[in-house]
Amino acid sequence: MTDRRFLLLCAGEVLVVAVGNLAAALILQVIVLGAYLGDRRGYWAFIPAAALFAAVIAVFGTVLLPLLGLAAALGCGYALLTLYDYRLTTWAGGEA
Amino acid sequence: MIRPTRTSSGIAALALALAVTALLITNPAAAFAAGSLALFLLWRGWRFEQDLASAAASLTVDREVDRTILRQGTAATVRVRADCAVPPGMEVRVRDLPPAVAAGDAPPSPPGKTATYTIRLMAPGETSFGGVVLEAADAFFAASLLCRRFGGPEIRVFPAGAAGDGRGRGAGSGDTEVERRAALAGQGILGFRPYQTGDDPGLIDWKVTARRDALYVRQPTGLEGGAPLIAVDLPPRAGDDPAAFARFSMAVSGAVEGAINSRDGCSLLVIAGPEIVRFLPRTMEIREALAALGGLAPIEPRAPLYRSPGPAVLAARARVPRRGAGEEETAYLARLSGALSAFAAESPAPFAAAVRAAFGRAEVQEVRIYSLLPPGDKSHLVQLAREAKVRGMRVVLRAPAGSPALPGVDTVEAI
Numbered sequence: 001m002t003d004r005r006f007l008l009l010c011a012g013e014v015l016v017v018a019v020g021n022l023a024a025a026l027i028l029q030v031i032v033l034g035a036y037l038g039d040r041r042g043y044w045a046f047i048p049a050a051a052l053f054a055a056v057i058a059v060f061g062t063v064l065l066p067l068l069g070l071a072a073a074l075g076c077g078y079a080l081l082t083l084y085d086y087r088l089t090t091w092a093g094g095e096a
Numbered sequence: 097m098i099r100p101t102r103t104s105s106g107i108a109a110l111a112l113a114l115a116v117t118a119l120l121i122t123n124p125a126a127a128f129a130a131g132s133l134a135l136f137l138l139w140r141g142w143r144f145e146q147d148l149a150s151a152a153a154s155l156t157v158d159r160e161v162d163r164t165i166l167r168q169g170t171a172a173t174v175r176v177r178a179d180c181a182v183p184p185g186m187e188v189r190v191r192d193l194p195p196a197v198a199a200g201d202a203p204p205s206p207p208g209k210t211a212t213y214t215i216r217l218m219a220p221g222e223t224s225f226g227g228v229v230l231e232a233a234d235a236f237f238a239a240s241l242l243c244r245r246f247g248g249p250e251i252r253v254f255p256a257g258a259a260g261d262g263r264g265r266g267a268g269s270g271d272t273e274v275e276r277r278a279a280l281a282g283q284g285i286l287g288f289r290p291y292q293t294g295d296d297p298g299l300i301d302w303k304v305t306a307r308r309d310a311l312y313v314r315q316p317t318g319l320e321g322g323a324p325l326i327a328v329d330l331p332p333r334a335g336d337d338p339a340a341f342a343r344f345s346m347a348v349s350g351a352v353e354g355a356i357n358s359r360d361g362c363s364l365l366v367i368a369g370p371e372i373v374r375f376l377p378r379t380m381e382i383r384e385a386l387a388a389l390g391g392l393a394p395i396e397p398r399a400p401l402y403r404s405p406g407p408a409v410l411a412a413r414a415r416v417p418r419r420g421a422g423e424e425e426t427a428y429l430a431r432l433s434g435a436l437s438a439f440a441a442e443s444p445a446p447f448a449a450a451v452r453a454a455f456g457r458a459e460v461q462e463v464r465i466y467s468l469l470p471p472g473d474k475s476h477l478v479q480l481a482r483e484a485k486v487r488g489m490r491v492v493l494r495a496p497a498g499s500p501a502l503p504g505v506d507t508v509e510a511i
Contacts, residue, residue, distance in 0.1 A: 017117070025128050033132075042139075046139040054128050062122075063118045077138045081142060089241065092245075094244040094245050
């Protein structure tokens with residue numbers, strides 16, 4: 001079942017790429033990922049971030065710089081996530 | 097740290113492929129698809145951490161140990177139940193962490209269900225549990241979170257072979273358990289455990305109770321005689337009641353410990369149907385005996401006996417009276433006796449021969465058979481009991497309450 005859903009997600013991504021238009025791609029991407037999720041709690045938090053990234057691509061008019069910027073932002077996000085995980089582990093371990 | 101599942105790894109690979117495509121063909125939509133998938137994963141990771149934190153915050157653990165004062169190497173049964181609020185889409189399992197000096201692992205169990213397992217404390221002193229591990233997973237991430245704040249209750253372990261007096265720190269007087277052997281064997285104390293409803297009030301140890309501020313009862317080793325051979329009959333399968341097999345294992349371990357601690361050691365014979373799984377003759381080493389018992393599990397025997405009575409029974413049947421009422425009956429009985437004697441002599445009985453050899457090496461006067469007596473062929477137990485009777489041994493069967501008696505068994509006791 002998971003494999004089948006993943007294949008459907010891949011097909012959805014092909015559609016997103018094929019539409020060409022960024023606004024249509026944003027709407028389609030939100031629908032595709034929303035359909036992929038079983039539980040959509042907090043999904044609203046993802047939509048503005050995706051819209052912001054689409055806007056950045058539209059403003060820059062190129063793909064390299066937005067992708068590099070996103071990679072940097074993702075690195076920061078991952079670092080924050082690691083920090084949060086560390087705090088949770090120390091709290092649960094009784095050290096904090 | 098959180099670990100990606102197969103799904104999130106696939107999505108990351110898809111995002112990477114889309115990013116490469118976007119760079120190669122300079123396609124903004126492909127770049128957006130790649131970036132949004134990466135953002136999606138980051139958001140899922142953040143949400144997973146939120147869910148994990150809420151599950152850990154709501155976690156409560158209720159742990160019970162049947163004995164909190166015990167000897168080194170003694171088994172203790174732990175019942176643990178964990179409850180927590182499980183966020184939607186997340187699967188949570190909780191695994192108990194036994195004390196660092198304990199041998200034995202706890203099975204993971206879902207919240208709200210009680211897990212029961214057995215541990216052996218291998219080092220003396222006061223110890224407590226390591227907490228619990230919260231194993232959480234959703235479709236995208238998985239993590240194991242060690243929660244150390246659930247360490248109780250404390251367990252006090254006496255050194256093996258040393259006297260345990262049940263004293264707390266700073267106590268200046270009290271009863272002392274001694275290792276001295278009296279001419280008439282009486283009851284020694286295996287340990288202390290919290291009082292449970294239905295316990296004999298006469299077994300309450302008031303001094304330990306006063307020191308611990310809770311009712312504690314003594315656990316006597318029991319009145320036992322002679323170095324026994326403990327025969328463990330492994331059931332062919334765990335059946336519908338794994339708890340019964342756990343009780344059975346505990347009863348066997350307790351018997352071996354009791355025999356070694358209070359007497360001159362014991363011999364251990366583990367059988368699965370007509371197969372001898374392990375044999376340990378005349379051991380005084382508790383570790384060796386427990387190692388022989390370690391990892392015992394139900395085994396389906398490969399070669400059933402198909403209700404074969406064995407050579408001892410055949411030989412007994414062959415001893416029919418040679419004289420009948422008349423000439424014809426006398427001739428018939430002579431032929432019958434000859435045929436049965438021939439069968440008894442020729443019948444290949446490798447199991448009976450192996451049991452006979454084990455009895456010869458063990459040199460014991462009593463065999464205690466531990467069995468769950470599952471439905472089906474019990475001829476291996478009949479052969480075992482008969483071989484013991486041939487050697488003049490006393491045969492005690494310890495089985496679940498209400499079990500039928502077997503031929504050749506002197507006493508049946510409930511586990």
